Amino acid sequence: MEKQPNNPLHGKRLDTIIEELLTYYGGWKALSQEIRINCFVDNPSLKSSLTFLRKTPWARKKVEDLYLATFPEQ
Numbered sequence: 001m002e003k004q005p006n007n008p009l010h011g012k013r014l015d016t017i018i019e020e021l022l023t024y025y026g027g028w029k030a031l032s033q034e035i036r037i038n039c040f041v042d043n044p045s046l047k048s049s050l051t052f053l054r055k056t057p058w059a060r061k062k063v064e065d066l067y068l069a070t071f072p073e074q
Contacts, residue, residue: 009064014050014060015050017067018049018050020067020071028041032044034066037052038052039052
């Protein structure tokens, strides 16, 4: 596996990131207040969110940025 020392999310799966944020913020409703994207507001699920975030770079960046801000030690 290629090392990426400047990428703090290297090796971190997107589903793990979402699950950790859901646990920290206490569910979809609270997470949707932090990041206002429809996949967290309208009938949210892990599967639908992953599908949307994998196709939508700007939304994925918002999720990754929130993760880094929430868990700066990562």
